[in-house]
Amino acid sequence: MIKTGLYTFLVCALMSVTAYASFYIAPTEATMGLVQRIFYLHAPSGMVSLTAFLVSFIGSIAYLLTKKSKWDWLAVSSAEVGVAFCTVVLLTGPIWAHPAWGVWWAWDARLTSTLVLWLLYVAYLILRTMIEDPDRRAQISAFFGVFTFLDVPLVYGSIWWWRTQHPQPVVFTSAGLDPTMRKVFYLSWLSLSCLMALLIRQRYELEASREELRSLEQELEGN
Amino acid sequence: MRLFSNAAVLLQKELQAEFRSHELLTTASVFILIVIVLFSFTFDPTSAESRQFGPGLLWLAFLFSASLMMQPSFLKERTNDTLSALRLAVCDPFAIFLAKLCANSIFLLITQLLLLLVFGVFYNVAVLSVFPQLAFVFFLGSLGISTTGTALSAISSQARMREVLLPLLLLPLLVPVLIPSAEATKALFEAEHKLRWDWLGMLIAFDVVFLTALWLFGEYLLEE
Numbered sequence: 001m002i003k004t005g006l007y008t009f010l011v012c013a014l015m016s017v018t019a020y021a022s023f024y025i026a027p028t029e030a031t032m033g034l035v036q037r038i039f040y041l042h043a044p045s046g047m048v049s050l051t052a053f054l055v056s057f058i059g060s061i062a063y064l065l066t067k068k069s070k071w072d073w074l075a076v077s078s079a080e081v082g083v084a085f086c087t088v089v090l091l092t093g094p095i096w097a098h099p100a101w102g103v104w105w106a107w108d109a110r111l112t113s114t115l116v117l118w119l120l121y122v123a124y125l126i127l128r129t130m131i132e133d134p135d136r137r138a139q140i141s142a143f144f145g146v147f148t149f150l151d152v153p154l155v156y157g158s159i160w161w162w163r164t165q166h167p168q169p170v171v172f173t174s175a176g177l178d179p180t181m182r183k184v185f186y187l188s189w190l191s192l193s194c195l196m197a198l199l200i201r202q203r204y205e206l207e208a209s210r211e212e213l214r215s216l217e218q219e220l221e222g223n
Numbered sequence: 224m225r226l227f228s229n230a231a232v233l234l235q236k237e238l239q240a241e242f243r244s245h246e247l248l249t250t251a252s253v254f255i256l257i258v259i260v261l262f263s264f265t266f267d268p269t270s271a272e273s274r275q276f277g278p279g280l281l282w283l284a285f286l287f288s289a290s291l292m293m294q295p296s297f298l299k300e301r302t303n304d305t306l307s308a309l310r311l312a313v314c315d316p317f318a319i320f321l322a323k324l325c326a327n328s329i330f331l332l333i334t335q336l337l338l339l340l341v342f343g344v345f346y347n348v349a350v351l352s353v354f355p356q357l358a359f360v361f362f363l364g365s366l367g368i369s370t371t372g373t374a375l376s377a378i379s380s381q382a383r384m385r386e387v388l389l390p391l392l393l394l395p396l397l398v399p400v401l402i403p404s405a406e407a408t409k410a411l412f413e414a415e416h417k418l419r420w421d422w423l424g425m426l427i428a429f430d431v432v433f434l435t436a437l438w439l440f441g442e443y444l445l446e447e
Contacts, residue, residue, distance in 0.1 A: 154399035
C-alpha cells in the first residue's frame with residue numbers, strides 16, 4: 001500500500017515536471033507557435049499506447065501457452081490502458097491539426113491507422129464483456145488479442161501505402177529537432193511510460209481482486 | 224497428410240449441406256445485389272465514376288455480406304452440438320478450420336464473381352476482358368476474409384450478442400484486405416488493366432500471416 005502510494009506520488013511529481021518543461025523550458029516552435037507544445041503529450045502517448053498493446057500481446061500469448069489467469073489480467077489491463085492513451089492521441093491530434101493543417105481531421109496514414117488500431121482494441125474490450133465464463137473469456141480474448149496485434153503492422157503497411165501527408169518523424173533522426181525540445185520529449189516519454197506502468201499495475205490489482213471476490217462468492221454458494 | 228484428408232471430407236460435408244439448401248449463396252447474392260442497386264440511387268454514377276468508386280463499393284458489399292455469411296459457420300455446430308463429435312473425429316482441430324474456411328472462400332468467391340458480372344452490366348464497366356485477373360484478386364481477398372471470418376465465427380458463436388459482435392470484430396480487422404483488394408480491382412478496371420503486384424503482395428502477406436496464426440492457435444477456440 002505504502003509502496004503504491006509512493007510510486008503514485010513519484011509519477012505525479014514526474015508528470016508535473018514534464019508539464020512545466022513542456023510549457024516553460026522547451027522553446028516555442030518558429031512556424032507553428034504555441035500549439036506545437038501539444039506534441040509533448042501527443043507523440044509520447046502514441047508510443048506509450050503501442051507499448052501497452054505490445055504488453056497486451058505478450059500477455060495473450062503467455063496465457064494461451066500457460067493458461068495462468070495472471071497473464072489474462074495483464075493482457076486486459078494493458079489493452080485498456082493502451083486504449084486510454086490511444087484516445088489521448090486521437091483527441092490531441094485534431095487539436096494540433098486544426099491550426100496547423102486547417103482541418104480537424106485528414107485521412108492520412110498515421111491518423112487513419114491509429115483510428116483503426118483504436119477500433120480494434122475497443123472491439124477487443126467489447127468482446128470481453130460478451131463472454132460470461134472467466135476461463136472461456138480469457139481463452140477467446142487471448143486468441144483475439146493475438147489476431148489483433150498481428151493485424152497492426154498490416155494495417156499500418158496498407159494504409160501507409162495508400163496515402164501519407166503526416167509530418168515525417170523527426171525524433172529519431174539526427175537533424176530536425178532542437179536539442180532542448182528533444183530532451184523535453186524524452187522526459188515526457190519517460191513520465192508517460194511510468195504513468196502507463198502505474199495504471200496497468202492498478203488495473204491488474206483490480207482484476208486480481210475481482211477474481212478473489214468471485215472465488216469467495218463461489219465458496220459461499222458451495223456452503 | 225491426414226490433416227488434408229480429414230479437411231477434404233469435412234469440406235465435402237460443408238459443400239453438400241450448402242448446395243442442398245442454397246441458403247448462404249442465395250441470401251449473400253441478393254444482399255450484394257441490393258447494395259449495388261441502392262448505390263445507384265445515392266450516387267447516380269457515370270461509367271467513369273463507376274470505374275473509380277465501384278471497386279470500393281463492391282468490396283464493402285463483399286465485406287458486409289461475408290460478415291453475414293460467416294455467422295452460421297460455427298453456430299450451426301453448436302446448436303446441433305456436433306462440434307464435440309467433429310473434434311473427436313479429426314486428427315488435428317485445424318482440419319475443421321481448414322474445411323470451413325475453404326468452404327467459406329468458395330461460397331464467397333462464387334457470389335463475388337456472379338455479382339461482378341451484374342455490376343459490369345448495371346454500371347457499364349467492361350469486366351469480361353480482365354475476368355481471370357479479377358478472379359485472382361477476388362480469390363486472394365476472399366481467402367483473407369474467410370480465414371479471419373471463420374476464426375471469428377468460432378469466437379462469436381460462444382458469446383452474447385453474436386449477430387452484432389461478428390461484424391464488430393471482423394470489419395476493423397479486415398482493413399488490410401479492403402484497401403489492397405479495392406485498389407487492385409480499381410487498377411484492373413482502368414484503361415491499362417494493370418495487375419498491381421504491390422497490392423497483391425499485401426493480400427498474400429495477410430493470407431499467410433492469418434492462416435499461420437489460425438494453424439498455431441486455432442485449437443484454443445475449440446477447447447471445451
